[in-house]
Amino acid sequence: MGKLVTILFLCSMVIVQGIDEGPKAVEHWFKNLSQKKEKVTKLHFYFHDTISGKNPTAIQVAQANTTSQSPTSFGATFVMDDPLTVGPESNSTIIGRAQGIFASAGMEELGFLMTLNYVFTCAEYNGSTLSILGRNPIFHTYREMSIVGGSGVFRLARGIATAKTYWFNATSLNAIVEYNVIVIHYE
Numbered sequence: 651m652g653k654l655v656t657i658l659f660l661c662s663m664v665i666v667q668g669i670d671e672g673p674k675a676v677e678h679w680f681k682n683l684s685q686k687k688e689k690v691t692k693l694h695f696y697f698h699d700t701i702s703g704k705n706p707t708a709i710q711v712a713q714a715n716t717t718s719q720s721p722t723s724f725g726a727t728f729v730m731d732d733p734l735t736v737g738p739e740s741n742s743t744i745i746g747r748a749q750g751i752f753a754s755a756g757m758e759e760l761g762f763l764m765t766l767n768y769v770f771t772c773a774e775y776n777g778s779t780l781s782i783l784g785r786n787p788i789f790h791t792y793r794e795m796s797i798v799g800g801s802g803v804f805r806l807a808r809g810i811a812t813a814k815t816y817w818f819n820a821t822s823l824n825a826i827v828e829y830n831v832i833v834i835h836y837e
């Protein structure tokens with residue numbers, strides 16, 4: 651296993667073009683896979699989930715006819731394009747977006763099914779993605795979700811994303827969530 655690399659995610663102003671994602675470049679990358687070394691990258695950022703207010707970044711797109719009677723809003727389904735930032739402040743530097751779907755999938759305990767991509771826009775991660783598939787019981791202190799793949803610098807990635815609520819407004823349902831991500835991918 652490669653060395654542990656901690657990324658502070660100070661998004662530099664340097665413009666970095668994404669890596670070549672054409673089919674020839676991808677095939678070449680796979681041919682050379684046996685010579686590549688695994689490495690571990692840690693990422694840390696804040697996820698801003700705004701459901702209500704003037705500029706929501708997560709919107710409800712579906713629910714069942716029984717959702718409003720359910721204590722867990724079972725069946726409520728949202729699509730999000732939530733900013734990811736360096737710090738918890740709303741004006742903190744954006745390093746990417748969380749784009750995907752979350753749905754209330756627990757009938758007894760509130761727990762979201764999370765299916766989303768982190769789309770990074772920062773420095774050498776610009777244009778690279780990580781794909782998350784996990785369970786998010788939002789009232790637990792820590793929620794562990796699987797990273798099941800990635801693209802760009804994160805090709806064939808696997809890892810774990812840990813969520814911890816930083817701020818939650820129970821009236822508006824808006825939240826700021828701290829994420830620690832640890833991912834194995836290739837140099």
Ligand SMILES: *[C@@H]1O[C@H](CO)[C@@H](O)[C@H](O)[C@H]1NC(C)=O
Pocket residue numbers: 663664665666667668771772773776777
């Ligand atoms: C990210 O990549 C896009 C397109 O490749 C480019 O327009 C943009 O300037 C890049 N941004 C950064 C911060 O490197």
Ligand SMILES: *[C@@H]1O[C@H](CO)[C@@H](O)[C@H](O)[C@H]1NC(C)=O
Pocket residue numbers: 682685686687837
């Ligand atoms: C394959 O990857 C290794 C390690 O990254 C690199 O040193 C080598 O030049 C690559 N070979 C080709 C043909 O790209």
Ligand SMILES: *[C@@H]1O[C@H](CO)[C@@H](O)[C@H](O)[C@H]1NC(C)=O
Pocket residue numbers: 715716
């Ligand atoms: C919900 O829809 C189903 C299927 O159309 C129907 O059988 C059921 O009675 C409805 N339930 C309520 C609470 O409206």
Ligand SMILES: *[C@@H]1O[C@H](CO)[C@@H](O)[C@H](O)[C@H]1NC(C)=O
Pocket residue numbers: 739741742743
């Ligand atoms: C964010 O706003 C606060 C006060 O509103 C300000 O002190 C801070 O410098 C701002 N940060 C950035 C990164 O713009």
Ligand SMILES: *[C@@H]1O[C@H](CO)[C@@H](O)[C@H](O)[C@H]1NC(C)=O
Pocket residue numbers: 702819820821822823
């Ligand atoms: C929580 O949300 C409600 C409804 O949008 C708002 O009136 C209230 O000011 C918010 N509270 C905080 C602490 O932001």
